[in-house]
Amino acid sequence: MGVSELIFYILAATIIGNAVLAVTSRKIFRSAIYLLFSLIGIAGLYFYMNYEFIAAVQVVVYVGGIVVLIIFSIFLTHEAGNDMKKPSLLRAILAGLASLGAMALVLWTLQMECFMPSDAAAVEPSVNNIGRQMLSTTEHGYLLPFEVVSILLLAAMIGCIVIAIKTRQKA
Amino acid sequence: MVIVGLCLLGFLVVLSFILGYMERKVAAFMQIRLGPNRVGPKGTLQIIADTIKLLFKEGLTPKASDKFLFNLAPFIMVITSMLVVAPLAFAKNFQIWDINIGVLYVSAISSMAVIGILMAGWSSYNKYSLLGAMRSGAQIVSYELSIGLSLITIVILTGSLKLSDIVMSQAGGWWIFKGHIPAIIAFVIFIVASTAEINRAPFDLAEAESELTAGFHTEYSGMKFAMFLLSEYINLFVVSAVAATLFLGGWMPLHIGSLHGFNHVMDYIPSSVWFFGKTFFVIFVIMWFRWTFPRLRVDQLLNLEWKYLLPISMFNLLLMTAIAILGWHF
Numbered sequence: 001m002g003v004s005e006l007i008f009y010i011l012a013a014t015i016i017g018n019a020v021l022a023v024t025s026r027k028i029f030r031s032a033i034y035l036l037f038s039l040i041g042i043a044g045l046y047f048y049m050n051y052e053f054i055a056a057v058q059v060v061v062y063v064g065g066i067v068v069l070i071i072f073s074i075f076l077t078h079e080a081g082n083d084m085k086k087p088s089l090l091r092a093i094l095a096g097l098a099s100l101g102a103m104a105l106v107l108w109t110l111q112m113e114c115f116m117p118s119d120a121a122a123v124e125p126s127v128n129n130i131g132r133q134m135l136s137t138t139e140h141g142y143l144l145p146f147e148v149v150s151i152l153l154l155a156a157m158i159g160c161i162v163i164a165i166k167t168r169q170k171a
Numbered sequence: 172m173v174i175v176g177l178c179l180l181g182f183l184v185v186l187s188f189i190l191g192y193m194e195r196k197v198a199a200f201m202q203i204r205l206g207p208n209r210v211g212p213k214g215t216l217q218i219i220a221d222t223i224k225l226l227f228k229e230g231l232t233p234k235a236s237d238k239f240l241f242n243l244a245p246f247i248m249v250i251t252s253m254l255v256v257a258p259l260a261f262a263k264n265f266q267i268w269d270i271n272i273g274v275l276y277v278s279a280i281s282s283m284a285v286i287g288i289l290m291a292g293w294s295s296y297n298k299y300s301l302l303g304a305m306r307s308g309a310q311i312v313s314y315e316l317s318i319g320l321s322l323i324t325i326v327i328l329t330g331s332l333k334l335s336d337i338v339m340s341q342a343g344g345w346w347i348f349k350g351h352i353p354a355i356i357a358f359v360i361f362i363v364a365s366t367a368e369i370n371r372a373p374f375d376l377a378e379a380e381s382e383l384t385a386g387f388h389t390e391y392s393g394m395k396f397a398m399f400l401l402s403e404y405i406n407l408f409v410v411s412a413v414a415a416t417l418f419l420g421g422w423m424p425l426h427i428g429s430l431h432g433f434n435h436v437m438d439y440i441p442s443s444v445w446f447f448g449k450t451f452f453v454i455f456v457i458m459w460f461r462w463t464f465p466r467l468r469v470d471q472l473l474n475l476e477w478k479y480l481l482p483i484s485m486f487n488l489l490l491m492t493a494i495a496i497l498g499w500h501f
Binding site: 027029030033036052053056057059060063064065067068071072075126127 | 237239240243270271272275276278279280282283285286289290293294301305308312315332
């Protein structure tokens with residue numbers, strides 16, 4: 001086993017181990033931190049594959065954005081410092097069965113599907129290329145999805161402002 | 172590779188000694204005091220003595236704290252601040268990791284610093300720590316936007332995220348001179364926002380000692396406290412180095428148009444001297460702020476970002492795009 005494979009297995013173990021810890025921990029803040037490590041592990045996997053742009057975006061969006069948001073919402077909830085209650089046995093068994101079933105389904109689908117190596121020339125994953133593809137209208141262009149997502153984000157932003165706006169009350 | 176990493180670690184520790192000494196001397200200079208002057212020549216060994224003192228102190232862990240996270244937080248802080256040093260170009264042909272997405276990497280990794288602060292504040296089980304952590308979380312998340320937008324203005328001009336390309340594009344003159352007014356506005360916004368991002372005065376609400384004792388690191392002592400200090404100084408260095416690289420030309424000597432004699436003389440000064448000279452100039456300016464402006468209130472802090480800096484930098488970005496498309500820059 002080469003060093004490269006070793007690094008892959010270390011990364012994979014980090015991701016899976018922390019993901020398991022995130023759902024089994026009794027302390028909610030620790031769960032958030034384990035989730036953070038798992039997401040950083042995924043960013044590491046992208047770095048390992050030389051997809052630097054995707055890795056940096058992973059860190060910006062998930063680590064700098066979503067996990068910070070989760071931590072903030074934990075700070076603002078009551079009794080966040082206490083340990084969570086132990087779930088009932090029936091619930092634990094059912095949840096375990098459900099997740100095992102989902103895992104089996106995914107594995108089965110992966111086994112059934114036969115993956116063919118693509119004949120198309122490899123596209124260099126540089127920022128320049130990604131930017132051009134994002135705004136091109138040719139066959140593999142992403143202009144329409146890009147604009148649709150922007151409008152969705154705009155709607156979300158306006159919604160936030162509407163919720164947060166203070167109505168001036170008349171005396 | 173391992174040797175390079177170890178050298179970098181040693182360099183950063185020595186650097187934080189130098190910055191610690193510089194901070195106290197600059198503070199003394201601004202207040203017409205002498206500063207440290209007893210231990211060693213001109214007080215230079217004072218920092219060594221302080222470090223030894225911190226080494227021998229007991230590292231206390233509060234009984235009610237979350238011990239695992241409490242001990243992990245200082246490491247997260249130091250690791251995130253050290254990771255950002257990797258793509259910096261210290262001198263001509265002297266760069267550890269010339270990554271394709273340099274600028275994006277720097278802003279991505281520095282956005283992780285807030286996690287360490289939140290972790291420290293939460294796990295200390297202390298009201299002041301928690302309040303300090305929440306304040307600094309809100310602060311860092313807000314000011315990151317302005318930093319990103321001001322970095323993008325320079326990326327528009329160079330058309331590359333690679334730090335070596337950005338330095339090379341300034342061979343004919345630094346961007347702060349070549350980029351007209353938008354570059355100067357972006358530079359000012361970057362300095363203001365990054366002072367806020369690294370929690371230094373006048374934006375040091377996270378550790379406002381008159382209100383929150385010491386904010387998120389109230390409960391830390393001994394070497395764990397020293398690690399917070401170390402990461403603060405490394406962050407200060409990184410921010411100044413990024414400002415020097417993007418706006419002031421990195422290791423590129425000062426060249427003025429077609430004055431070949433002048434340019435030739437400037438080339439004789441080693442590139443590392445240029446880089447560190449510019450970086451330490453920016454560090455000095457940030458230390459100067461500390462003794463010039465009073466601390467902001469929380470609402471003023473958020474107003475400054477959301478009502479002034481962010482709209483200005485968005486407009487500035489549009490202006491810079493227009494200049495770049497019309498080719499008005501030099």
